[in-house]
Amino acid sequence: MSEIPKDPLKAILLDLECHFTWNLLKEDILFDVEDTIEQQLEFVTTESRLTLYNLLAYVKHLKGQNEDALECLEQAEDIMQREHSDKEEVRRLVTWGNYAWVYYHMDQLKEAQKHLDKIGTVCRKLSSPSDYKLEMPEIDCEKGWALLKFGGKYYHRAKAAFEKALEAEPDNPEFNIGYAITVYRLDDTDRHGCIKSFSLGPLRKAVTLNPGNAYIKVLLALKLQDIQAEDEGEKYIEEILDQISSQPHVLRYTAKFYRRKNSWDKALEVLKKALKVTPMSSFLHHQMGLCYRAQMTEIKKATDNRPTGEDKRRMDRLLTTAISHFEVAVQRDSKFPFVYTDLASMYVEAGQCSKAEEVFQKALHLENITDDHKHQIHYYYGRFQEFHGKSESTAMCHYLEALKISDQSSLRPKLISVLKKLAVKRLGRDASDVQSLCALGFVYKLEGARRQAVEYYERALRLDPENAESLAALCELRLSI
Template identity: 55%
Template sequence: MPDLENRIFDEIEFLDTKYNVGIYNLLAYVKHLKGQNEEALKSLREAEDLIQEEHGDQSGMRSLVTWGNYAWLYYHMGRLAEAQTYLDKVENTCKKFANPSSYRIDCPQMDCEEGWALLKCGRKNYKRAKACFEKALEMDPENPEFSTGYAIATYRLDGFTGATQMSKAFCLNTLKQAIRLNPEDAYIKALLALKLQDVGQEAEGEKYIEEALTNTSSQTYVLRYAAKFYRRKGSLDKALQLLQEALKATPSSAFVHHQIGLCYRGQMIQIKKAANCKPRGQDRENVNRLVGLAIDEFQKTLTLRPTFELAYVSLANMYAEIGHYRKAEDTFQKVLYMKIIDDCLLQEIHYQYGRFQEFHLKSEDKAIIHYLKGLKAENMSYTREKLLNALEKLAKRRVHQNECVVESFSLLGLIHKLKGQVSEALVCYEKALRLADHLNTMF
C-alpha cells in the first residue's frame, strides 16, 4: 500500500500526461482503504475537475467511473442520500445513450479507465490491462490515449526475461504507433529506446533517449529509463548520475533505488572481470565497498516495496558475493515462499537460486532440483535458455568426472528433449539404460 501510494503521487506530480483522471480515482480508493474518506472525496473532486477541463463535451460519459466511485464511497460512509444522487447521475447518463442497463454501459472509454487502473496495480494485472486497451482500440483505433495504454501494457508484458522475436517486433510496432499519435510523449520515447536496445538496435534507441532527455516533459520518468538504458549499455557512471537526479525528485521510488543497486553491482562486476575474477588489494576493497553500497540500495528497495521479487534475488546475490551465505539463503527463502504466478519470474528465481547452490554452497543436487523446477514453467524465454544451458553444463561436468553418470545421461536426455532434439535425447537415454543395466549386473 505505501509503495502504491508513493507511485500514484509520483505519477500525479512528475508524469506529464493528458490521462490523469484515472490516477485520481485510484488515489481515492487508496485513501478509503487507509480510512481517510474525506481525503478520498477530495481526490474524486480533483478527478471531476480534470474531466471538465479535458472532456467538456464528453464529460457525462467520462464521469461515469468517478460518479460510480462517489456512490460507492458515500455508501460506505453511511451517507445514503448522497450515494443515491450519484447513482441517479449514472442512471441518467446510461439512459441518455439508450443503454439497456441502468447502471452499466459498454464503451471504449470505460475499457480504457479499467486498463489504466489494472496497469497501476502490479504485474499480475498486465494481461487484463492489455485486453482492456485492445478492446477500446477496436472501437477507436486512432485514439491517442488508448494507443498509449496499449503500448505501455505490451511493453511491460514483453519486458521481463526476453520474449520471442515476434513479440518483440509486435511491441516495437505498438510503441511506434503510440509515438505517431503522441509525438511529444517523452515517456513513450524512452520505452521505445529500451525496446530497440532489446532487439540489438542500440544506436537507434540512443537517439530516442537523447531526444527524450532534451524534452522537459515527464523528466523524472525519462531519467529513470535513460539510466536503465545506459546501465545496460555499460555506461554505469552516466547511469548513476541520471539516477541520482531522479532520486532528488522521488526519494521514495523503489524502482530508482533498485536501479542504483544494479549499477553498483555492475561496477563490481567490471572490477572482477578486469582482475580475472580474483581481485586483490585495492580491487578487493573496491569490490567490497560496491557490494556494501548495492546491499544498502536493495534493502531500501525492499523497505519501500516488500513485494519486489527480483530485489530479493539481487540482495541475496550480493550477500553471497561477500560470503554471507546464511543471509543469502534467508533472503532467497523469502522470495521462494512468495506466491508468484508469473512463469518468467519463477524461472529467473529458480535459476538464480540454483546458481547460488551450485557455485557458492557447492550443492549440485540442490542446484539440479531448482534448475528443473524453473523448467517446469514452459514459457519460452531467455531465462529458460539459461536454465537449459546451466543444467547441461552441470550434467556434462558430472559425466566427465564420472559422477552420478546414469542420472547425468538421463538429464542430458531430458535437456535434448526439451530443446526438440529427439535423436540426441534417445542416444543419451539409451546410454543411461545401458549403464544402469551394467551397474545392476555388477551388484
C-alpha cells in the first residue's frame, strides 16, 4: 500500500474495531483501574492477559502516556505469540488497531500505516467484506471486557457485545464468563429496590464451563445469597478458600459474603489476608470499615443503645478503627460516594460534625458520578442537616434535589416520607412557611395527587406571588387536571 496522508488515514482508523473506536471516554476511567488491571495481571482468573494489556495500553494513552501504551501493546503481542497460536491473527487485530492509533497520535504515520497493512492482509485472507474490519466473536468478547471495565454506564453495551460473541460460540468458556459477570453487575445497578437474579442462570453455566475459576464462583455464591440460598452459596465459598490463597479481587467478594451473613470475624479474617497483598485497596478498606461498623451496631442493639463499661470501651475502639479504614478508602477512591457517606456517618457517631460536614461537601462536589449516586449523597446530607446540622431548610433543599435527580431509586419512598414529615412539622410551627408548602406541593405532584398539589402551591403563591416554582408547577398541574 502506498503511504496514506493523515486525514484519509484517520478515516481508515475510525473504521477499525479496537479500544479507540469503542467510545470509551476518558472521564469514565475508574480511579483505581490501573491498580485493578495490574492486580489481575498478577492473579488472572477471568479476562486473558492479552485483553488486560490491550485495555491498559488504551488507559495509558488516555492519560497521555503513549510510550507506556506501546510497551503494553508489546506485552500483548508477546502473549499472543505464546498463548493464542491457534487464532493468532484474528486476536491480534485489536492489538494492531490500538498500535495504529497510538502511532497516529504520536505522528508516526508510517508505523500506523504498517499496522493497518497487517490488518488489511488478514481481512483479505479471511474474505472480510470490509478492508479493515473483521466480524469475529473474539473481537466482540474483547470489546465486552473493555466496556465492562469502564463502569456502569457501559454495562448494557458490554452485555450486547458478549451476547453477539455467544451467538457464534454458545459454549465458549471465556464468553460465558464475560456475559455472566456483566449480567451480575446489571442485576445490581438496575435493581431499584428489588433483588434481581437474571444472572443466576448465566453464572451457573459459567461455573460449569470454568470449574477452576474462583472469581465466577464467588459471584455465584453472592447471587445465591441474594435469593436466600445461602447454604448452597457457602459451599462455593468453601471451595474458593481451598482453591486460592492470595487473589485479592476474589477474597474481597468472599469477605462480602461473610459480612452479609453477619459473620464479622470471618469477613475480617479474609479481608486482612487480602490487604496483605494490596494494602492500599479502597474497596478492602471500605469493607473493613463496614465490618467494624456492623460490630458497633450489634453492641448498640445488645445494650439498648446505652453501652457502658467494657461495651463502651469496645464501641470506642471499633469506632476509631472504622474511621481509620474509611479515611484510607476516601483517600484512595475519589469517586465512590458510599465511602464518603459512610465516613461522614462515623464522624457524626464520634461527635465530629465539622469533619462530617467537610466530607459531605467533598461528596457533593464529586464529578462524573451517576445520578443514582448523586441522589443518595443528597439524601444522606439532608438527614445530616436535619438531625445534626441544625438546618431543616437546608435538609429540605437536599431532599428535594435528591427527588429531582432520580425517580427510580430504592430510597425514593423513604425520601418522600421524610420530606413530607419535615414539611408538615415545619408548617405546624409556621403555617406561612413557603418552602414547606412548595415541598408538599411537589410531593403530592409526584404521588399523582394533583388537586392536593394545587392546593399547596396556591397557598404558597398567596404568601409569595412572585414564587417562580409555584407558578410553573401550577400551570403544569392545571393543564393536566
